[in-house]
Amino acid sequence: MRLARGLRAWSVERQALLLWAAPLFFLLIFFFWPLGAIFRVGLVEGASQLGLEQVARVWRPFAFTLYQAFLSTLLTLLVGLPAAYLFARYEFPGKRVLRVLTSIPFILPTVVVAASFNALLGPRGLLNVGLMELLGLGEPPIRLLNSLGAILLAHVFYNTTIVIRMVGGAWSGLDPRLVQAAQVLGASRWRAFREVTLPLLLPSILASALLVFLFDFTSFGVVLLLGGPRYATLEVEIYIQALHMLNLPMAGLLSLVQLLCTLVLTVVYSRASGGIVVPVAPRGEAANTRRPTGRVERLITWILVLGLLLLLVSPLAALALRSVTRLDAARGERGEVQYGLTTQYYQELFINRRQSLFYVPPIEAARNSLVYAGVTLAISLSLGFLAAYALLRPARINRWLDPLFMLPLGTSAVTLGLGFILVFNRPPLDVRSFPLLIPIAHSLVALPFVVRSLQPALGSIPNQLRQAAAVLGASPLRVWREIDLPIIARAALGSAIFAFTISLGEFGATTFLARPEYPTLPVAIFRFLSQPGALNYGQALAMATILMLVTSAGILLIERLELPGGSL
């Protein structure tokens, strides 16, 4: 008996291991090997030549990273908590639309966000050009770009949705009668909030703050594009040291610091988010919300709604509007400034004007992006399915492998890119000649999300359903087709869209890996944005607009699918 049970247990482990084999191999080669290289370079080469100057060079970006992440998190909470309350407790016209709008920034590519704020507040942005024209000024009055303010603003734009989702979700599930019970027992509104609401929401507030901090800490594209050279975070400094100074040991050392920080943050976050238990209102969410009553409540509601709309919509609207607006002298004409709508920037995307070998017309960048996204989808979905099925086996190794697969989530894309450069520098795996490395890096970013979305869907199918189908006469293959497939189809579609959009927008790792003649869309936007000339600027905005529309469509689709576990 014992032998039989032992054999069965062994066979379960072996099945799981078989399923794990491909994903594990992938992770070892493309995640742990590059990470190991960073450790080696950072510790051995970087730390060996450690002098006072080097310490300062690590310390300055490190301190600034902490500083800006802390400020960003604080501001995000300041905006997000009232918004979370608004969503959790009030009904107002347009709530559904606003809820969808708040979820869009989260997945938007960093270059799109940077381009949006540039189109709104930059020196050539709508606001500045409008003000210059109105007031007859010679230079742009708003100088938010290349400042700490721009970084903070973009981070708030990005992460408010996290606070709204996590805290708002907990808040709307919180039974409002708990607060009422406290009030009946003699607690004033404020006292009831302090004694009941706050302690019950604290775990989710802390968890969301940690997650926001983690994202702000590892933010790269936004800081690079909106902060300018004066505001180098660890991420930006790694990029500068590796690609501009060609100082790989220094970059490795910085990456090491970055890695340790994100690792600690990830561990603390998963600890903090693990214990969230909120008493759920028995009557469902709808009974807990109401329309605002009284003048003060209504006023505050409207201020919040308009504030959120302004924060979330105005940059994106500015981007789209600016990409079809001609505000400068038309090409080839001098002096006369023309205003008006134009599709010129979009038409230019298809033309190679410079006839230069290294100049890549945007349309080719778009094609590259689509191909990479397709490959990313294929890789991450096939590996994700294997891992998700493996996680369903009651095998002991899952306890070790499950957290292992979540590690790429807390690893910054720039660190990943640097690791790739350090490791894959000779054929057959050479950054310069092996084109699959970009979608592989993208897959590493997407994989944790894919696994986390497929696994609960697969696990939600009770075995009894399959057994019932079998008893009714369905063969195993038929069972999979009739039961498993329809139930997980939505989750699979959701993760496919997710992997696709992540790949389309990925910027951090791609800047390290993309060869000059094969840029992706975000890399092309970055290039065009940093070049002078109205046409380049317009084209950058046009590309960013297209990318924004495609990724937003992806998010809206995912939202429509209403997957279990939400989209975070």
Place this chain on the structure above:
Amino acid sequence: MLQVTDIWKSYEGKPLLCGVSFSVDPGETVCLLGASGSGKSTILRIIAGLEMPEAGRVLWRGEDLSSVPVYQRQFGLMFQDYALFPHRSVAENVAFGLRMQRLAQSEIDTRVREALELVNLDAFGQRRVTDLSGGEQQRVALARALAPRPRLLMLDEPLGALDRTLREQLLDELRQILRRTQVPAIYVTHDQEEAFAISDRLLLLHEGDVVQAGIPAEVYERPVSAWAAQFLGLGNLLEGRIVSTNPITEVETALGPFQPLCSHPNRPDGHRPGEEVTLLLRPSGALAANDPQAAVNRIEGEVADVVFRGDGFRVDLKVLKGQELRFYLGQAPSVGQPLSLVLPRESVLCLGKE
């Protein structure tokens, strides 16, 4: 002590309470009985100050409470699902209201112990409320509501979430506790047995208004309308028309002539001939009709079902038009057999149409 006058309130555009008025006297337990959705809980929430009425006033010893916020009313409210604070222990839950009164810690400790003793949970102080069973949670909720010694205790379906045996046991305990503490109480329920068992006075709520008020026995004896009789589960209803009132009221029905008891509490002048009425035929008191001549208060039918009830039998009698009437008899007829019953006059009550 408490006076509720002419409360109006609508919910999602539909009228919910239409001029509800009643009062609660010292030491008295008043029961609000009504179907779900009849606005019972809303009345409690308005008295507690959690909701504002659209019209009408809540007075405490003559003082209008409309400008007194929830937390200063010194009322106790026991929520339907208890609303215990999940992040606090049993003792901390009970102590909450005492802390709000800024009592000294030693005083709080004593009062918490007393409250927990009162509900037989002496040893539970340090437990987490999430680890308690439904009945234990109910007791903690009661202790928490009683500990601050409220001027008025309100209970919103306090036994609704519990199973039947536990409900009966807790109902007895609750009645004793209310009697011992002498706290005036409003008890909301949709269960007429619970209401009859616990209330000193019973208010029947229907279509946004109090349709009947009185001590339980009175309400049982003289339901005000066919709806009340049906809601209270008092017996069989039969449509009819009054044919004469002098010297004795006689009602013609599809089952033949009846001579009911007719003193209407709201209509001392009695009924007029030709008026449509509903008869309440009480299930107990029916006798086998031995006298074939007795034509009045006589019911003929076929036995459809017989259920043994311990002290007798429940007999479902199929009468005309497929209608079934229910009676409690001492002896069991057999199913399918024809049966004639005669009801004494006390078992037939004439109820007016509203």
